[in-house]
Amino acid sequence: MTTPIPYRDITPAQLDTLAPGTRRIDVREPDEFTGPLGHLPGAELVPLDTLERVAVTWPREAPLLLICRSGGRSARAAGLLARAGFQHLYNLAGGMLAVREPLPG
Template sequence: MTPHPYQDLTPSQLDTLGPEVRRIDVREPDEFTGPLGHLPGAELVPLGTLEAAAASWPREQPLLLICRSGGRSAKAAQALARGGFRHLYNLAGGMLAVREPHAPQR
């Protein structure tokens, strides 16, 4: 078994995900609409409500978990893995990494 029940993805790998991957943002509503914004197509499911919300979701559906820095989404991925989900991705670095300006190439 792998050390993590999920795979970390960097913001540059987001384009590799197909349309079948559901984007779940586990931040609070004020963060979702705040300065960092959210990914296109992301659904807001705050971490505290995630397990109840996910109870009716198909276990085979791939899920990308998103938060501010990657910590809460990693916890969310672990909780979902315990719930039987098998295709989980964590956005490493979270929305901070998505919004971080890329260093100019020299």
């Protein structure tokens, strides 16, 4: 018996398909958030090492998009939040590197 994945990976092209009001939680460090890759509009900076403490007051049913540099930390963050009872979690696959990648053509 396999355990279902507690979050869904989405690509930068799928960002517009998320429900209105989906919170964008960037789990990078402050210098990364303001650095060359920038951040998504409306993103909230919640570094990974503070996430569990900060998220205790968040509604568990609210949709959350987790963002980092390459998708690894945000996947870990999604797993942590899933174990804490959050139900609608999305991981930005490839992170901000994928967002900033030039389009082919």
